[in-house]
Amino acid sequence: MSTARGASVLSNAVDQLTRSGFATRRRTELFDRLVELFLGEGFVHLTLDEIAARLHCSKSTLYTLAGSKEQLVRAATVHFFRCATDVVEAAVPASGAARERISAYLSAVGAALAPASTQFMTDLHAFAPAREVYERNTRIAAGRVRELIDEGVTAGDFRDVHAVFAADLAATMMVRIQQGTVRERSGLADADAYRELAAILTAGISA
16 A cells, blocks of 8 residues: 555544544533533423524434434433443442442432432333333332342451341332432422432441
């Protein structure tokens, strides 16, 4: 390959990567703004035309994100929980007492859910594809809490309780929070309920 041709190929490759990087950033920015809109106002009442207008983009741009409003809502919900998971995990100390790590984890889950308006949560629970995303993330979070409890028992940070029972208790409450039962019966928003769960759980099993 000649030097000139090689330089041309390299230039084209760099140009493609640049365009790809811009497209990815643009896509992420749109999803970030979409999530902000949905969290603040819900989504059932919004049409695709209204969403496009609020995001200051064309309707055709929205179709590059998803093929329908239903798919767009689900994709935005996945984006929200994926980003929230990264933030939550980053909030958990890599080492230290298990009580602080569990408290940090559950409190971070609460903080991640704090921007969600009552309307968003109502819409989410009424829309099966989005609700299923929340349910799946709740199961994953419950499994993470179980790991932290197991680590705490092994390290001696927690008294010799049955770790499986403690983890099941946490998982049960997390599911009840996700299902809206706690909100209905106690008036606590999901974010506040997670903070209360952190306080009660860690106090109950501390050595």
